[in-house]
Amino acid sequence: MTVRSPRPCVAAPWVRTRLRAAPGAALALALLVAVTAFLAAVLPRAVDRYGDAGLHRALETAGPDSTGVQLAASLPDPGLSREEQEAAVRGDVLRAHRSELLALAGRSLPLDPHRSSSGVRTSEAQKMSEPWLPRPDGLPAQLHLLAQDGLADHSRLRAGRLPKVPDTVTAATTRIEGAVTTDTAGDLNIEVGSVLTFPGVARAPLEVRITGIVAPLDPEGAYWSTDPLMRTPGLTILPGDPDVRQYWMGALLLPPDAAPALLSTAGKPVRYWGLAPSVPDLHGYDMPRLTSAVAAVESGPVLQRMREATALDLRAHSELDDVLTGHAGLRAAIGPLVSVAAFGTGTVAAVVLLMAGGLAADRRGGELTLLRARGGSLPGVTGRLLAETAVVAVPAAALGLAAAWLTVREARPAYSVAAAGAVALLACLALPLRALVAHRAVRAHTGRRDVAAARPAPRRTVAELTLLALAVGAVVALRTRGTSGGPDASGDHLVSLAPVLVGVIAALVLVRLYPLPLRGLARPAARLRGVVGPLALARAGRAAGSAVLPLLALLTALTTAAFGGSVIGGVADARDRAALLTVGADARVNALHVLPAGLPDRVRRAPGVREVTAVSVADHARSPEDTVPVAGVDPAGYAALTRHTGIGAFDRNVLAPGGSDTLPAVASPGVADRHGTRPFAVRMEDGSSITVRIVRVRERTPAVVGEKFLVVDRSALSDRAARPTALLVTGDRVDGAALRRAADGGGTSVRVRAEERAGYVDSPLQSGAERVYTAAVAAGAGYAVLALLLTLVRAAPERAALLARLRTMGLTRAQGRRLLVLESLPQALLAAAGGTLTAWATIRLLAPGIDLTAVALPATRSPAGRATLLTDPVSLLVPALAVVVLTVGIAAVQAWWTGRRDAVRELRAGDAR
Incomplete structure (x- = not known):
């Protein structure tokens, strides 16, 4: 009889074993990498697409006679x-x-x-x-x-x-x-x-x-x-x-x-x-090659x-070179703003990827320590971890790249491939590098690393000081040169990184300050009679030092989201202001000469109309030195209109006659500088004359579209000069079509503020940049939520085991819920308050150097002047409150779910971990 020797036992491959052991973690990593790779790859393709569309629109607007x-x-x-x-x-x-x-x-x-x-x-x-x-x-x-x-x-x-x-x-x-x-x-x-x-x-x-x-x-x-x-x-x-x-x-x-x-x-x-x-x-x-080709x-x-x-x-x-030069100027003005959004969201995504790798390394710390203690070499362990993550991350990044190509088909492939490759590389290296740093020396026990007792290493201090120097340089450059300093501004990455660097520096400062209140409250809390408060404070102070990275991700994401929201708010405000200055009210009805007699009543009955103010405007009235438009108004109604619109507001008594033949007038700065406060004569278009004296100076006024005007009491004008020539309409959702039907047949023209505002977006470059910023805000908020979820999910098993142990010692379910909520509040409140303050400070610090005019308004139509960043309360407070609400909600749900499960099973699971 032949006796066969038994087959040698072959160990299962590392990668297959690890993927089978934790399929959920592998799937979550693949999803994170795929989404991030998609966003990274679609951004340059979207920029190319709206850049091409903007150039094509510029060529179409110029016409073939100018572009051939x-x-x-x-x-x-x-x-x-x-x-x-x-x-x-x-x-x-x-x-x-x-x-x-x-x-x-x-x-x-x-x-x-x-x-x-x-x-x-x-x-x-x-x-x-x-x-x-x-x-x-x-x-x-x-x-x-x-x-x-x-x-x-x-x-x-x-x-x-x-x-x-x-x-x-x-x-x-x-x-x-x-x-x-x-x-x-x-x-x-x-x-x-x-x-x-x-x-x-x-x-x-x-x-x-x-x-x-x-x-x-x-x-x-x-x-x-x-x-x-x-x-x-x-x-x-x-x-x-x-x-x-x-x-x-x-x-x-x-x-x-x-x-x-x-x-x-x-x-x-x-x-x-x-x-x-x-x-x-x-x-x-x-553009550079095209401009050179046309010149050749x-x-x-x-x-x-x-x-x-x-x-x-x-x-x-x-004239093609002139068209290309104009388009290049608009592109150079918009490019830095898009770079700010790209760098901000990219930084947050990179932090989240690093945080995911770091949390994975912490979760597997015991396994990796055991491998090193049993003779596993550092290159061998690191290589296996790299292969394990590459098997998941590389196909996921390729899938995200393919989705980006399907979403935006016509664009350059090189930049999207490089962006998706960078995401895949970062995802592959996050876990191995963290393991390499943490387990470079064989240790049996690393000891506790409480955040309240930890002391920053000298290398961390050097790194933070380096980032601080970069942030200061970026802020100075941004405030000095701005984002519209010329074509070269689009290539200044330090300027584009300024908001992110400011947010990172603020996050590092908050991380250093965070242990101070915990240390200060630890001793007084120990004397409290209740058990939940002191225990929650002690738990918050004993959080692992790895909590620094999630806090950094949250603060950076909140700062980026708030900054993007302020850009969108600044663009919207500039357009609203420009439309209001152009129209003078929510709507305007102008006549070539004189308004028909029954027109004001018909306009008042139009849907959405609340108030109608009639004015008589003489565009070609003559002062002793120049031609100046004169607006005859009813003081009470017009003063209310100026307060409603916020354009040159003044009190009705300003235009009240003083008992003489001289009329008080509100004037623009140019007219006031020319005539001073002395009375002077003005000859109206009908041949009559009035004597006016300037008593108030305002930059703008609703009745006159321009920077040169006089406003007087209409009742003091001649009958012919006082006949109304325009109606200024205010109301909610004024119906332009209804106004035109009411004014039909009277030789009038109707302009609606909402329609005027919609016409300010005349280039796909503007609308494309606005969409990129909207996407950046949404992506930043999403990554902030993801960072918070990763942090809370990582701590979920340990918290479940803690509650199970405490329940065996008499802790009620209500006390368990309060414990988890109070334990998670310090970091949530720090992230929310710190993120809000950091974003506010970043916006106020960088606002003077960021010009949004090119995004908000056409180059030839900028009646509102320079458009700058505005502090948007919604984008500041809503993400911060969402962080607190989400943290408290997850902690409460976890406590409720743990209370429904068997305590013995949770204790065994906690011991096993």
Whole structure:
């Protein structure tokens, strides 16, 4: 009989064993890493997306006529033969040149071949003698001739047919066919079959017979914007005419191969190429390269290569560089604010990841101590812990990255990959590094590390002083340079880290101060008769030193959330203030001359209207030195309006007459500086005069939109000057549509404050930055809650065992609940109060150096002046109160749940742990 030897016992792999032993912890780590990796990866992609959208909006707003690159060349050299000159302007030659130009410019500046154009046009319009053309002031219409390629591809035929060319068109051709747009045909009375004659030079006149009327497929596109007259004719004022007479200016469209017929006309034809940028291929993050590429095409090496390739003396013109410069300025102003949000939330997320690793190391402290005592090497234990966390963290980070790519599809991949990789690396290293530091020496017992008795190590003091120096430098830089100091400000990471550094320093200071009240209260509490209070205080003082990291996470998260909330509050306040200053009230009804008699009553009956204040505004009243708007108001109603709006408030008695013919007036600072307090005459628009004396100075007033005004009692004006010209409406949720219906037919205009405010967001850069800050506030609050939960869950088993032991000694369930609540309150109150004070101090300290105007308001519309941070009570107090409520709630729930369980089982579980 054969006896088989038993198989050797093979130890199970470390990673598989640990994952099976604690699947819940592995799943929680994977979820934390996946969410954090998603947020880290989606941020740069979101910034890229709204940056691209902002650039595209800027290009669309500027229009194709400002964003395209226009190239022009004069007629061929007169020394060439007539045949060579005619060949140089034909459509196929111009198309070949266009292909060369697109290829040369497209290497650095993305261009759209389909939207680009080429052709020949007359540079001087010709006076037309046809009597049926309209003559508004007796002046003949003037027309251009354009032979532009691609008419059939960019238009729809509405009448007749597209123009054709004879077999051969030369400079001597006297009859050709043409087309006009629907706008040109309607304004100039041109029909299919109309013939227009253009004078020739040393030849017979050129007759153009209209064979078709076309409608542009994309009227605002680049093809039709090369020359606006191609699409729509316009009335032009005769230069230097004292009577300001007008005449029509338009264009006829010719086939591209009919261009040789223009050579002998009096219109001085030129060759041109319109190069349209490919808007979808332009990216906001590529601004330096785009600006350099446009400069190279306009007057740099690319233009020189174009001249060499085409053998033409090309001239280039474009306003694209101005559009890009304006967009770059807005991006440079908004970029630092986004960096502040990114650094703040990123710091909180990193602290939470480190805290998760540290808590895991503390939870497994006994296991790791035993391994080291039994001969486990430090590299071996650390390597196994790294492999254990990497198996969970790396796939979770990849999942978060994939989710970010699916959420925001079109963006650069490099930054999102780097961000997700950094999250994975931090998650993998947190547990091994903490274990490496804690177990670098073999110990059987480490002793208690009570926070009330612990003394900071010298290395910790050095690190804190280093952070303090960085924080001071960042705050000084932020207050000195601000966040809108120019394009370079976006790259100053120290400035962007200023709020986070201030929060971290404050957290470290609070951590050092935290043991002091615990030590001071320990001895008096020992003399109390009850057992719950002294025991809870003793338990709080014996918390492990690792509680420093959760407190740091809470304070940093609360500071970041409050700072983000103050940014959002500052933006909202600036927009509200700007809309209020622009409208003057919740709504405004203006008349061209005088309001209809029954309009105030109709407006009062409109939904949401509470008060209506009628004013008479003379915009062109004359003082002895200048033109100044004068507002005639009812003192009582207008004074109430100023108090309601907060714009230049004053008492009704200020405008009360003093018994003389001189009227008291409220004036702007500029008017007051010019006239002082002496009486002076003002001539009203109706010819009447009043004498006023300035008695109050206010920066603004609701009736006049501007910084120069006088406000007087309307009853002292003449009947004609006192007629109301505007209504200032106040109320809750004023209905703009209802106001317009009430004012319909009276020659009036209606402006609503809410609508004005909504119009201030004119760029995706602004709305995108605002959304990023909103997400930062939400993420910061979420990480604060997560940090608190991690801390309380870590202490849950030990607390459950404590309650079980105390119940065996007679502690009631109500006393157990109070014990856990009181034990958790010191750190919760410290985090809440410290976070609130730190956030408030951070906002007040950094507010002078942070300019929110670029985020809040359009660059061309900033009536409220500079927008700064505002202390938002909601973002300050709500997260702090949530920390206290959540802490107390979890402690109460834990005490209730522990009271329902068997005490013997809890004691065994506590002993095992």
